[in-house]
Amino acid sequence: GQNIDQPTEMTATEGAIVQINCTYQTSGFNGLFWYQQHAGEAPTFLSYNVLDGLEEKGRFSSFLSRSKGYSYLLLKELQMKDSASYLCAGRGFKTIFGAGTRLFVKA
Amino acid sequence: NAGVTQTPKFQVLKTGQSMTLQCAQDMNHEYMSWYRQDPGMGLRLIHYSVGAGITDQGEVPNGYNVSRSTTEDFPLRLLSAAPSQTSVYFCASSPTGVPANTGELFFGEGSRLTVL
Numbered sequence: 001g002q003n004i005d006q007p008t009e010m011t012a013t014e015g016a017i018v019q020i021n022c023t024y025q026t027s028g029f030n031g032l033f034w035y036q037q038h039a040g041e042a043p044t045f046l047s048y049n050v051l052d053g054l055e056e057k058g059r060f061s062s063f064l065s066r067s068k069g070y071s072y073l074l075l076k077e078l079q080m081k082d083s084a085s086y087l088c089a090g091r092g093f094k095t096i097f098g099a100g101t102r103l104f105v106k107a
Numbered sequence: 108n109a110g111v112t113q114t115p116k117f118q119v120l121k122t123g124q125s126m127t128l129q130c131a132q133d134m135n136h137e138y139m140s141w142y143r144q145d146p147g148m149g150l151r152l153i154h155y156s157v158g159a160g161i162t163d164q165g166e167v168p169n170g171y172n173v174s175r176s177t178t179e180d181f182p183l184r185l186l187s188a189a190p191s192q193t194s195v196y197f198c199a200s201s202p203t204g205v206p207a208n209t210g211e212l213f214f215g216e217g218s219r220l221t222v223l
Contacts, residue, residue: 041216042217094163095201099149100150
């Protein structure tokens with residue numbers, strides 16, 4: 001199988017840092033994507049890791065450990081507009097998504 | 108640049124009816140795919156294509172057909188609609204990176220289908 005697991009929901013405070021974890025079966029994929037999806041909209045690409053380590057892109061960073069089948073998305077200086085679902089997706093011959101993590105940012 | 112265009116945006120069908128969801132992209136992407144999204148289920152892959160004339164099944168292909176006669180178009184056909192197919196459908200395309208691996212997905216705006 002190609003199970004991808006992430007928490008269902010998280011809540012964080014405006015201005016804080018939040019980490020969204022994703023675990024997957026290592027035999028299925030050779031990289032991880034992160035997408036953001038606001039309610040009623042299409043997903044949009046955030047980041048992509050194919051090698052181990054941290055990729056930083058402004059307020060967003062993504063980490064990958066291929067041997068552990070583990071990734072996380074780190075959001076810094078949270079803003080209200082960051083309230084959305086965050087989708088972890090495995091990269092291979094086809095792209096398979098986890099169920100997504102709904103993030104609620106409160107004032 | 109239009110990107111990925113899906114039509115229709117909304118559709119209501121009766122059980123047993125057939126219909127086609129259209130998807131077109133103008134980015135010359137080789138890889139195209141269809142997903143459905145249901146509450147709490149995330150995006151589930153229905154069918155995908157790595158180039159014109161080549162299609163393959165995803166995670167939930169039953170009840171759906173696809174074809175890829177051109178690079179630009181990838182229609183999804185519902186042969187006999189069922190209430191279980193009520194969902195939001197997304198078409199997505201990607202340029203191929205390393206051979207046989209997908210790159211960043213570009214999504215259409217989605218098509219909301221209700222089957223009564």
